Amino acid sequence: MNLSLRLSETVKEHGSKPAFIFDGTETTYLQLEGAINQFASSLKELGVNKGDHVAIVLGNSPYFVISLYGALRAGATVIPVNPIYTPDEIAYILNNGDVKAAVILDLFLPLFEKMESMLPELEHIITCDTPPTSDKKEIDITKLSIYTKMKRFTKMLSTGNTQFEGPELDEEDVAVILYTSGTTGKPKGAMLTHKNLYSNALDTANYLKMNKEDVIVTVLPMFHVFCLTVALNAPLMNGATLLIVPRFSPDSIFNLVKAYQATVFAGVPTMYNFLLQYDKAQPEDLKSLRMCVSGGASMPVALLKGFEQKFKVILSEGYGLSEASPVTCFNPLDRPRKPGSIGTNIMNVENKVVNELGEELPPNQVGELIVKGPNVMKGYYKMPEETAFTLKNGWLYTGDLARRDEEGYFYIVDRKKDMIIVGGYNVYPREVEEVLYNHEEVVEVAVLGVPDPNFGEAVKCYVVVKNKTVTAEELMEYCQQHLAKYKIPSSIEFLEELPKNTTGKILRRALKDQILQK
Known part of the structure; x- marks a missing residue:
C-alpha cells in the first residue's frame, strides 16, 4: 500500500x-x-x-x-x-x-x-x-x-x-526527498520511501483518531514534513477535509475555524502564542476544535497551560524529524498528558534513550534519542557517509538529548548541537556563518540562538571585522541576499575577538554564558 x-x-x-476547501471553494x-x-x-x-x-x-x-x-x-x-x-x-x-x-x-x-x-x-x-x-x-x-x-x-x-x-x-521506492539543514552548511536530502510516508501517515491518523467528520486546519507549510504528514496525508487517509490556509494570521484562523467548524488544528508553538495573545480572541472562538497538536519546537509549559485554559481544548505535543517521516512520539489522548513531555511511542515506532555505546539507559537518565520503525528514512541522497553516521543497526540517531520517565513518556533535554529553531524552522549556525564568512570584511563569526518572545528563538551573530566602519545593517542586508528570511540574524554584535580554546576552536559556550549574564 x-x-x-x-x-x-x-x-x-x-x-x-469535500477533500479540501480553499478560498471558499470545495473540491x-x-x-x-x-x-x-x-x-x-x-x-x-x-x-x-x-x-x-x-x-x-x-x-x-x-x-x-x-x-x-x-x-x-x-x-x-x-x-x-x-x-x-x-x-x-x-x-x-x-x-x-x-x-x-x-x-x-x-x-x-x-x-x-x-x-x-x-x-x-x-x-x-x-x-x-x-x-x-x-x-x-x-x-x-x-x-x-x-x-x-x-x-x-x-x-x-x-x-x-x-x-x-x-x-x-514498490514500497521501498523513494517517494519524497526532504532537504534538511546540515551541520556542514549544506542541506541533506532525506530519502523517504512510499512505505515510510504511508506507515507514518496511517499510524498518525490512527493515533490522533482522525476520521471522515474531521476538518483539519492546514496552515503549516505543506513543503514541511510536519504538515505533509499530520495535516495533509494523515487526514486524507480517512476521508477528512483539509481547510487549506495560504498563510497564518490569528484573525484568519479564528474566522475560518468558526466558519467551517474545524475540528483539528496543527501548529508550531509560535502560532499558539500568537493565537493566545490575539487581543480580539474569545474563549468560545475555538469551541469546535476537538484537538490541537503541536510540534516543530519545544512547547513552553506556560504557553500550553495558558492556551488550554483559555480555549478549553486539548493541546497535544509531539516530536518528529524529517528523517522519520516525521512523527515518533505524541502525548496520548486516552490517558493523562504530561506538560513538557513529547509523549509516548506512536504505534509501530520505538524510541530509546542510549549512551555513547548505544546501550539503553534506565529511566530519567539523559542520553541520545534514537528511533526505529517503518517510518525511518532510507538514507541521505548521495551522502553515504552522512547516512552511515545517522543510521546504525536499523536505528536512526537523532542527535537530540532526551530522557524517559518510568511511564514511558519522553522529554527532550536539549536539541541537536547548536541548532536554532525559529518559529518551527530549523536554522544551523554554520549555514549563517558560511554566508557571513564570504563577506570581505568579516574575520570571524559565531552564530547562536537567543530567546525570542514571538518565535521561540532568534538568530544572533557575534562578528569580528577588519574595518570598524562596517555596520550591523550592512551585514544584515548582505544576509538577506543569501539566506531565507527566517535565517537572517535579528541582531549582530561586534567583538574585538571571539573566545577560543587552546586549539583555536571558538567557544560557543562562553558566548552563551555571556548572553545569560546579561
Whole structure:
C-alpha cells in the first residue's frame, strides 16, 4: 500500500465528500482524483518517468496537493522546496536533487530565469497561476530564455487523462526527498520511501483518531514534513477535509475555524502564542476544535497551560524529524498528558534513550534519542557517509538529548548541537556563518540562538571585522541576499575577538554564558 493507492480507496468510499476547501471553494475527493490522474498522465507525456525527480516550489494551495499526489502516481520522486528560499538555496537543492521538472508559481519566473545557467538538468518548468495582486509585475514570458521549458499547470490538467493508471510502485521506492539543514552548511536530502510516508501517515491518523467528520486546519507549510504528514496525508487517509490556509494570521484562523467548524488544528508553538495573545480572541472562538497538536519546537509549559485554559481544548505535543517521516512520539489522548513531555511511542515506532555505546539507559537518565520503525528514512541522497553516521543497526540517531520517565513518556533535554529553531524552522549556525564568512570584511563569526518572545528563538551573530566602519545593517542586508528570511540574524554584535580554546576552536559556550549574564 502507498499514499496514491490509499487515496484512490478513500475516493471509492467518500467520493462526493469535500477533500479540501480553499478560498471558499470545495473540491470533492472524486474531483481531486480526476485532477491527480490528469496531472500524472501529462507528466508522463512530458517524459517524466518512474524514478525521475519533480520539485514542488509552492505555498499552501490546491496546486501543491495535486502536484504531490500526481507526481507520486506517475512514479516520480517529489522534492518539496520552500518557496521563500533564495536563488542560491533553491538552485542547490534542484541541482543536488537531480530535478527534471519543477512546479512553480508564475510569480517565480524571473527568479528561475536568473537561475537558468545554474540548472542545466532542469527540462520542464510547470507554472501555476498566481492570483492577481497590485504588486505582481506583468512580464512577457515569450521573451524569457526559459520559455521553451515552460508548461502551464492548467493546460496539463485540461489535456490529461482522468482515468490514468501509473506504474506499479514498490514500497521501498523513494517517494519524497526532504532537504534538511546540515551541520556542514549544506542541506541533506532525506530519502523517504512510499512505505515510510504511508506507515507514518496511517499510524498518525490512527493515533490522533482522525476520521471522515474531521476538518483539519492546514496552515503549516505543506513543503514541511510536519504538515505533509499530520495535516495533509494523515487526514486524507480517512476521508477528512483539509481547510487549506495560504498563510497564518490569528484573525484568519479564528474566522475560518468558526466558519467551517474545524475540528483539528496543527501548529508550531509560535502560532499558539500568537493565537493566545490575539487581543480580539474569545474563549468560545475555538469551541469546535476537538484537538490541537503541536510540534516543530519545544512547547513552553506556560504557553500550553495558558492556551488550554483559555480555549478549553486539548493541546497535544509531539516530536518528529524529517528523517522519520516525521512523527515518533505524541502525548496520548486516552490517558493523562504530561506538560513538557513529547509523549509516548506512536504505534509501530520505538524510541530509546542510549549512551555513547548505544546501550539503553534506565529511566530519567539523559542520553541520545534514537528511533526505529517503518517510518525511518532510507538514507541521505548521495551522502553515504552522512547516512552511515545517522543510521546504525536499523536505528536512526537523532542527535537530540532526551530522557524517559518510568511511564514511558519522553522529554527532550536539549536539541541537536547548536541548532536554532525559529518559529518551527530549523536554522544551523554554520549555514549563517558560511554566508557571513564570504563577506570581505568579516574575520570571524559565531552564530547562536537567543530567546525570542514571538518565535521561540532568534538568530544572533557575534562578528569580528577588519574595518570598524562596517555596520550591523550592512551585514544584515548582505544576509538577506543569501539566506531565507527566517535565517537572517535579528541582531549582530561586534567583538574585538571571539573566545577560543587552546586549539583555536571558538567557544560557543562562553558566548552563551555571556548572553545569560546579561
